[in-house]
Amino acid sequence: MKKFLIAMLTLLPGLAMAAGPxxxxxxxxxxxxxxxxxxxxxxxxxxxxxxxxxxxxxxxxxxxxxxxxxxxxxxxxxxxxxxxxxxxxxxxxxxxxxxxxxxxxxxxxxxxxxxxxxxxxxxxxxxxxxxxxxxxxxxxxxxxxxxxxxxxxxxxxxxxxxxxxxxxxxxxxxxxxxxxxxxxxxxxxxxxxxxxxxxxxxxxxxxxxMLLEQRRMGWFVFGFLLIFTIMAWFLKREFWRDVK
Missing domain, CATH: 1.10.760.10 (Cytochrome c-like domain)
Known part of the structure; x- marks a missing residue:
């Protein structure tokens, strides 16, 4: 209990800083x-x-x-x-x-x-x-x-x-x-x-x-993943076309 109280007192300044406006x-x-x-x-x-x-x-x-x-x-x-x-x-x-x-x-x-x-x-x-x-x-x-x-x-x-x-x-x-x-x-x-x-x-x-650059790159990554997903779906359909 003593250690717990010491830990809580140590955290009080941080909790005060975290308090909302x-x-x-x-x-x-x-x-x-x-x-x-x-x-x-x-x-x-x-x-x-x-x-x-x-x-x-x-x-x-x-x-x-x-x-x-x-x-x-x-x-x-x-x-x-x-x-x-x-x-x-x-x-x-x-x-x-x-x-x-x-x-x-x-x-x-x-x-x-x-x-x-x-x-x-x-x-x-x-x-x-x-x-x-x-x-x-x-x-x-x-x-x-x-x-x-x-x-x-x-x-x-x-x-x-x-x-x-x-x-x-x-x-x-x-x-x-x-x-x-x-x-x-x-x-x-x-x-x-x-x-x-x-x-x-x-x-x-x-x-x-780098926030704006990250957002710009994020759209390129999203576009790449979208195109890759479409190509992968067509490739999978081609491979499995004759499988029954």
């Missing part, structure tokens, strides 16, 4: 064929995310090539660390600095879309709201007590959590209905939603850069 997720209609969207998402990531978060399993030149960005333009406008185009996309903030400022190291985001899912990321980016009780003055409806600031507040404006009074089980309760900006951001609400969809698409791409 506290609000319904919005659908992220990601189109990996849309190179313009992926390019905009890459620009957002490099400008707003990479100061803290790295992509240690992705290379700059691979990203530029896949997204149709000329290498000289990518180096000039999207590469701010002084690394070479063939280097891995590592952030400039040290683990020691991250621990001192945020209490823990900022996670690598190369595979975050595969772990969290596109819908989770898209909703998370659009769910920050003002909360003066938090160290950075913001919280997140999808990830309560998140330990990072709202780095894209200049784009969205100051967001507030909105609720409505509704009767639930015979009692009036405040029910979360969404996030509303004060309109002071550089983007309108629709433009900000599109920007977060672009960022989500870029993270989906980095999570599995």
């Amino acid at each position: 506290t609000i319904p997720l919005d659908s992220a209609d990601v189109d990996l064929h849309d190179k313009a969207s992926l390019q905009r998402g890459a620009q957002l990531f490099m400008n707003y995310c990479m100061g803290c978060h790295s992509m240690q399993y992705q290379r700059y030149n691979r990203t530029f090539e896949d997204l149709g960005i000329p290498e000289d333009l990518g180096v000039k406008h999207l590469q701010f660390t002084g690394d070479k185009p063939g280097d891995l996309m590592r952030n400039s903030m040290s683990a020691e600095s991250a621990s001192a400022w945020f209490g823990t190291g900022a996670p690598d985001l190369t595979l975050v879309a595969r772990v969290r899912g596109a819908d989770w990321l898209y909703t998370y980016f659009r769910s920050f709201y003002v909360d003066e009780s938090r160290p950075f003055g913001v919280n997140n409806a999808v990830f309560p007590n998140v330990g990072m600031p709202h780095v894209m507040q200049e784009l969205q404006g100051v967001p507030s959590k909105t609720t409505e009074r509704r009767m639930i089980d015979g009692e009036m309760q405040d029910v979360y209905v969404g996030i509303k900006s004060d309109g002071s951001g550089m983007l309108t609400a629709d433009e900000y939603d599109q920007a977060m969809l672009d960022l989500t698409a870029f993270l989906v791409y980095t999570g599995e850069p």
Whole structure:
């Protein structure tokens, strides 16, 4: 029993991470064929995310090539660390600095879309709201007590959590209905939603850069198996035609 309790306590952090979101997720209609969207998402990531978060399993030149960005333009406008185009996309903030400022190291985001899912990321980016009780003055409806600031507040404006009074089980309760900006951001609400969809698409791409190629090859494999099956059926019929 003692060993069982120790094992359960060890698993608790993992179970907490596996817990689902506290609000319904919005659908992220990601189109990996849309190179313009992926390019905009890459620009957002490099400008707003990479100061803290790295992509240690992705290379700059691979990203530029896949997204149709000329290498000289990518180096000039999207590469701010002084690394070479063939280097891995590592952030400039040290683990020691991250621990001192945020209490823990900022996670690598190369595979975050595969772990969290596109819908989770898209909703998370659009769910920050003002909360003066938090160290950075913001919280997140999808990830309560998140330990990072709202780095894209200049784009969205100051967001507030909105609720409505509704009767639930015979009692009036405040029910979360969404996030509303004060309109002071550089983007309108629709433009900000599109920007977060672009960022989500870029993270989906980095999570599995070969996804489109895999799908394309999958159709060839499916076609081959279909043709092979038809030929095998005709061959079998020819071999067994005289067998009674």
